Amino acid sequence: MSNQPSTQYEVRGAVAVVTLTNPPVNGLGHALRVGIVEGLDRALADPKVTALVITGTDRAFSGGADVREFGTPKSGWEPNLGNVIKAIEGSSKPVVAAIAGVALGGGLELALGAHFRVAKADAQLGLPEVKLGLLPGAGGTQRLPRLVGLETALNMIVSGAPVPAAKFAGTPLLDAIIDGDLVDGAVKFAEKAVADKLPLKRVRDLKVKQPNAEAFLQFARNTVGAVSKNFPAPLKCVEAVAASVGKSFDEGLKTERDLFLGLMQTPESRALRHIFQAERAASKISDVPEDTPIRDIKSVGIIGAGTMGGGIAMSFINAGIPVVLLEAKQEALDKGLATIRKNYESSLKKGKITQAKLDERLALITPTLSYDGFKNVDLAIEAVFESIEVKETVFKTLDEVMKPGSILASNTSALNLDQIAAFTKRPQDVIGLHFFSPANVMRLLEVVRGAKTGKDVLATSMQLAKKIKKIAVVSGVCDGFIGNRIVARYGAAANEALNAGASPQQIDKALEKFGLAMGIYRMGDLAGLDIGYAGRKRRKEANPDAYIPIVADRLAEAGRFGQKTGAGFYKYEAGKRDPIPDPAVDQMITDFRKERGITPRKVSDEEIVERAIFAMVNEGARILEEGIAQRASDIDIVYLNGYGFPAHRGGPMLYADQVGLPNVIRALKRFAAEPGSDAKFWTPAPLLVKLAEEGKSFN
Numbered sequence: 001m002s003n004q005p006s007t008q009y010e011v012r013g014a015v016a017v018v019t020l021t022n023p024p025v026n027g028l029g030h031a032l033r034v035g036i037v038e039g040l041d042r043a044l045a046d047p048k049v050t051a052l053v054i055t056g057t058d059r060a061f062s063g064g065a066d067v068r069e070f071g072t073p074k075s076g077w078e079p080n081l082g083n084v085i086k087a088i089e090g091s092s093k094p095v096v097a098a099i100a101g102v103a104l105g106g107g108l109e110l111a112l113g114a115h116f117r118v119a120k121a122d123a124q125l126g127l128p129e130v131k132l133g134l135l136p137g138a139g140g141t142q143r144l145p146r147l148v149g150l151e152t153a154l155n156m157i158v159s160g161a162p163v164p165a166a167k168f169a170g171t172p173l174l175d176a177i178i179d180g181d182l183v184d185g186a187v188k189f190a191e192k193a194v195a196d197k198l199p200l201k202r203v204r205d206l207k208v209k210q211p212n213a214e215a216f217l218q219f220a221r222n223t224v225g226a227v228s229k230n231f232p233a234p235l236k237c238v239e240a241v242a243a244s245v246g247k248s249f250d251e252g253l254k255t256e257r258d259l260f261l262g263l264m265q266t267p268e269s270r271a272l273r274h275i276f277q278a279e280r281a282a283s284k285i286s287d288v289p290e291d292t293p294i295r296d297i298k299s300v301g302i303i304g305a306g307t308m309g310g311g312i313a314m315s316f317i318n319a320g321i322p323v324v325l326l327e328a329k330q331e332a333l334d335k336g337l338a339t340i341r342k343n344y345e346s347s348l349k350k351g352k353i354t355q356a357k358l359d360e361r362l363a364l365i366t367p368t369l370s371y372d373g374f375k376n377v378d379l380a381i382e383a384v385f386e387s388i389e390v391k392e393t394v395f396k397t398l399d400e401v402m403k404p405g406s407i408l409a410s411n412t413s414a415l416n417l418d419q420i421a422a423f424t425k426r427p428q429d430v431i432g433l434h435f436f437s438p439a440n441v442m443r444l445l446e447v448v449r450g451a452k453t454g455k456d457v458l459a460t461s462m463q464l465a466k467k468i469k470k471i472a473v474v475s476g477v478c479d480g481f482i483g484n485r486i487v488a489r490y491g492a493a494a495n496e497a498l499n500a501g502a503s504p505q506q507i508d509k510a511l512e513k514f515g516l517a518m519g520i521y522r523m524g525d526l527a528g529l530d531i532g533y534a535g536r537k538r539r540k541e542a543n544p545d546a547y548i549p550i551v552a553d554r555l556a557e558a559g560r561f562g563q564k565t566g567a568g569f570y571k572y573e574a575g576k577r578d579p580i581p582d583p584a585v586d587q588m589i590t591d592f593r594k595e596r597g598i599t600p601r602k603v604s605d606e607e608i609v610e611r612a613i614f615a616m617v618n619e620g621a622r623i624l625e626e627g628i629a630q631r632a633s634d635i636d637i638v639y640l641n642g643y644g645f646p647a648h649r650g651g652p653m654l655y656a657d658q659v660g661l662p663n664v665i666r667a668l669k670r671f672a673a674e675p676g677s678d679a680k681f682w683t684p685a686p687l688l689v690k691l692a693e694e695g696k697s698f699n
């Protein structure tokens with residue numbers, strides 16, 4: 001952090017101007033809060049000063065709380081934001097808030113404490129606290145309804161969405177929209193307010209205008225309650241806003257405070273705040289400095305126009321980056337292009353893009369059957385069949401044709417990236433870019449760092465991920481990287497529950513009740529059971545003794561590959577995706593248990609969830625220990641964005657923290673001790689044990 005003061009003070013004529021200068025977004029950290037009050041006191045003490053303007057930069061009046069102070073004692077140091085606002089509102093000289101850029105959260109609450117507000121038409125005003133599982137805690141729920149009415153205030157507070165200032169022109173929220181220089185305009189406004197002896201508008205003294213407020217609030221409770229099932233904050237927002245109608249201002253503030261403090265303690269808010277910070281942390285690589293030189297990526301070559309290649313191509317052209325798309329055969333190229341076109345046409349039909357945009361995007365693709373077009377691209381991404389032989393041919397060819405300084409990437413799901421890099425004479429330029437299916441939709445990108453991958457190649461990939469709107473997480477090289485390696489454990493744990501006596505339906509329902517987007521067997525039916533089976537068959541042939549059969553093998557052997565064959569763990573009616581429990585599957589499971597000498601028992605939903613999630617956590621701990629993931633929160637980001645893990649749980653590692661690591665260990669030990677269980681599988685990872693012994697957590 002710089003040692004620059006967080007505020008500047010100047011006097012223009014008879015008007016003092018306090019400018020907030022805490023980059024990047026004027027987060028309301030302690031120094032800034034002190035600076036505002038000092039500026040106010042200086043203005044009040046100076047007899048030549050008749051009014052005060054508080055303003056920020058072009059980018060931000062203030063973005064709200066300073067995230068760097070989150071969870072530190074500084075966030076609570078006096079003056080706290082509520083007291084800063086109280087001081088402003090109580091000023092005997094008029095205070096004008098002059099807003100450009102964003103005024104969000106505490107930033108908008110600060111402006112609501114002023115007697116007058118002026119803004120640029122395109123400034124964005126909002127109270128986004130609900131997105132962190134909270135509510136505005138510095139008077140926003142009491143002041144905003146007094147200025148814009150109950151309905152508008154409630155919409156803004158419950159959705160957290162910002163609104164352009166222009167929409168509030170002519171409302172008590174904004175006294176003027178300023179064209180031209182904001183501070184000049186604000187100073188003129190202040191001078192006129194003094195000359196005209198305008199009364200100081202203290203928002204706290206206003207009344208909320210809303211006919212039938214109680215009926216409206218009841219309607220709001222019903223609708224908000226119905227759409228926010230896993231999150232308590234939206235309904236608490238309604239309660240806080242309701243207090244602005246039914247109670248005095250001070251009582252309303254107290255209600256807001258109590259509700260805010262209550263939400264702060266909820267696991268859901270902790271999860272959302274964790275995700276907010278985890279997303280920011282993920283882009284940082286400890287040994288790759290922020291100023292590492294970046295390679296310029298102006299065009300991309302993609303090899304393979306199948307499921308992944310097509311989606312990856314769309315991700316780049318959506319960001320305006322031209323793509324050379326290469327296939328082995330004309331037929332496959334035509335098919336790949338047709339799928340891309342079909343995807344855009346479906347967006348066109350839904351009104352999501354225009355015909356002109358569609359044409360523009362498709363024109364960015366150069367289809368080809370020859371590597372000639374790769375001579376000039378800055379980055380190549382290989383998405384051919386998952387076979388090391390095929391990848392070898394591709395990478396040797398890329399090494400021959402691509403210009404020096406270009407990056408060679410593989411989308412492999414499980415092959416060894418270091419082996420792939422060794423096919424070239426430039427392993428420092430080779431990296432894994434592991435997209436998730438459908439690649440044009442899924443936000444997650446695992447950036448796989450090989451033993452020799454250059455730091456600038458890594459830095460370039462992380463920056464490129466942002467450009468194509470992906471959230472990138474760095475993974476080291478191992479079988480399955482972070483995501484698929486952990487998911488394998490999750491699958492194995494579910495299979496144990498299945499063997500022990502649970503049905504696929506019970507397991508899916510228990511996991512969905514926990515919050516996962518889709519239970520594991522429904523997910524398997526969607527993805528296709530043939531893929532996993534092919535992998536297991538290969539491993540069985542390579543090492544027959546280590547092979548442990550599972551029920552899914554029997555299904556695949558019977559041609560039940562999931563939705564695409566109309567049957568998997570469930571059956572499906574033609575053209576429909578609703579899973580229907582199938583007695584034939586129950587029989588296969590019963591036979592399987594008999595052959596293995598298992599007497600089925602009752603398995604509780606709780607046990608299913610504990611087995612599945614704690615198996616993930618245990619593998620996550622190993623991944624951390626081995627340095628495959630840089631930090632626990634990166635693992636959470638992978639699961640939240642790539643595998644449908646519920647946001648209100650904050651990811652598997654945060655969930656473990658919230659349950660308490662000693663409790664996770666107790667459960668793992670219980671599973672290990674069970675007769676017939678795979679004790680090695682359930683042995684707690686050393687890092688998990690160490691953290692628990694030290695009374696620490698993952699995050």
Ligand SMILES: NC(=O)c1ccc[n+]([C@@H]2O[C@H](COP(=O)([O-])OP(=O)(O)OC[C@H]3O[C@@H](n4cnc5c(N)ncnc54)[C@H](O)[C@@H]3O)[C@@H](O)[C@H]2O)c1
Binds near residue numbers: 326382387393411412
């Ligand atoms: N499908 C997924 O969910 C998924 C997810 C992440 C990563 N991956 C990985 O992405 C890669 C591609 O998977 P996919 O699902 O898109 O497979 P796919 O079979 O749908 O597509 C592969 C394409 O590569 C083409 N191809 C094969 N050899 C080629 C060659 N030598 N030159 C040019 N084109 C060639 C094929 O014609 C085919 O169109 C694999 O490494 C896979 O492990 C897949």
